[in-house]
Amino acid sequence: MGADHAQRAFIGSFTSAGGRGIIVAAVDRDTGEPTALAATDAVADPSFLAVGRANGTTVLYAVSETSPGAAAAFTLDDDGIPRPLGEVRPVGGSGPTHLAVTEGHLLTANYGSGSVTALPLAEDGAPGPASDVLIHEGSGPDESRQSAPHAHQVLADPSGAWLLSVDLGTDSVRVCALDAGTGSLRLHTETALRPGTGPRHLAFHPSGRHLYVLNELEPTVTVCRWDAVAGRVEPLGETPVLPEGNDGGAAVRTYPSEVVVSHDGRFLWTANRGHDSISVLTLDESGEKAVLVAAVGCGGRWPRDLTLDPSGQWLYAANEHSGNVSWFAVDAETGIPAHAGSFEAPAASCVIFA
Structure with a gap:
């Protein structure tokens, strides 16, 4: 595999189930095939990863889906080995399952505690202590899965003005504002989806005018209109994802x-x-x-x-x-x-x- 035909991928895995932690792989652009370069188990159960930039270099971020939960950062050297950057930071919640980098902060969605955490990033990309934890409220009709909030994903919208968090336990999508100066989180709007669907993740259309919420408890996707000016999600309808x-x-x-x-x-x-x-x-x-x-x-x-x-x-x-x-x-x-x-x-x- 020539260097000009390779790109770098990162694979997260559950160390508690025999995973290697974070695997760094070179991926051949022509064949799609990954080849392992290195791995690290420096953080437990790095179930989701994100990439950011600091000082012109790539920084890799990982949740530690544990209780209590944490987040960690890694530098990526030429040898491909991820090396810890700064401290492993508690997120003030349990079971973080997703994270995103925006506006100089690392955000985590904490499934177990039903919350979203903001951690400010230093100039070198290392996360600092949590600046805010926004706690979700509510429940859903599935008593075994929805007795409490379960934030499953957090991400910035394409405009960069808003943060959206998807909550499986409350059947809703929350839109929040992040104060980049103070690191505080403020709930702006909450949109209810059909009870019992258990929304898990969403993805935006390239136009930025629509988004698609994938439901975990029912195999459907909810198509929504996105108003980036008002910061509002408008559900339009559901489509099955299975024949x-x-x-x-x-x-x-x-x-x-x-x-x-x-x-x-x-x-x-x-x-x-x-x-x-x-x-x-x-x-x-x-x-x-x-x-x-x-x-x-x-x-x-x-x-x-x-x-x-x-x-x-x-x-x-x-x-x-x-x-x-x-x-x-x-x-x-x-x-x-x-x-x-x-x-x-x-x-x-x-x-x-x-």
Whole structure:
């Protein structure tokens, strides 16, 4: 693999289930194949990762999905080995499952405690002590999963003006404002989705005018209009992510995990745990209508994460229970992914690209 044909990817995994922690891999641009370069288990259960920039260099961030939860940063040297940067910081909550970098802060979504935490970043990119913890309130009708709030994702909108947090326990999406000077978080709006759907993650359309909320407790995606000026989410309707009559049956319940939108806004993909598949949906030109067209095998079991590479040519599924990352060549005309290979990664939880 020539240097000009390689790009760098990072794979998170559960160390408590035999994972290697964070794996750094070189990915061949021509074939999509990852090759492991290095790994570190310096932080426990780094289930989700994010990349930022500081002083002109790349900084890797990881949650530690533990109780109490934490977040950590790593520098990336030429040898590919992630080296701890600063201290592992408590997030003031339990079970952080997602994180994002924006406005000089690291944000974590804390599933166990149902909260979002802001940690200011130093000039070198190291996270400092938490500046604020925004606690969610509410519950949902599923007593086993929704007895309390469960923040599952936090991310900035395309305009950079707002933070959105998706809460599985309260069936809602919250829009927050971050004060970059003080690191404080303020709830701006909260949008209720259909009770019992259990929203998990969302993704924006490239236009920035629509977003798609993937529901974990029911295999559907909720199409929403996004008003970046007002900071408001408007649900428009739901679309199934599995073919009718092909939901795996009661004995094999499906728990969708991740939603990805193509760079050109024509396709949407979801990863479906239990059904162990990747669904393909087409989007109309406006971004308001999603239609399910296919579901293909994920190349393993329990796909916890789904990621598109920067070129848009390759799609990666982190299959937690089978311990591998599968990659797929995306058909540019149909959006249907074709299995291209598999990479061993015990207890894999996510894949991101620098």
